[in-house]
Amino acid sequence: MASVLRGGLVLAAAWVLGAAGESGARGPRVGQIPNGGVAGCASCHIGSAGGGPRNAFGQQVEANFLTATGFSGRVQWGPELAAQDADGDGFTNGQELGDPEGLWKAGDADPSEVASITLPGDAKSHPEPPVASAVEATTWGQVKEAVRDLFR
Ligand SMILES: [Ca+2]
16 A cells, blocks of 8 residues: 555656656747746746747747747747737737847847837737827927918
């Protein structure tokens, strides 16, 4: 009986270690996208702890931007992936991750300001839209119109 219990514990320990090794194998992917450490696993997964279903960006990476399928695949970050808008929120993956041109390489210092980083796989998370410039353009148009009226 004791040996059966011991055997069960060994199997449980092996399963836990195996699961930890599995998630650890993917952990480095956080370092394969710019500013990946800001959101961590939530950059690609719906759950912030990693594993489980992928968000729109994670699905896009898995489908088209890994060097190989499975655990050994590395993210191919570059201009092509940066230019796409995985979550359809109107901001490219590169804009959301602070590398609009897709020039960052794994191992480089993170580009951009951390405060501006948003989730490329969550349409509800995006940079602030440039409302100020639209207001400025309208105001400038009104000023020009007023000056024109002065000389009529
Ligand atoms: Ca986006």
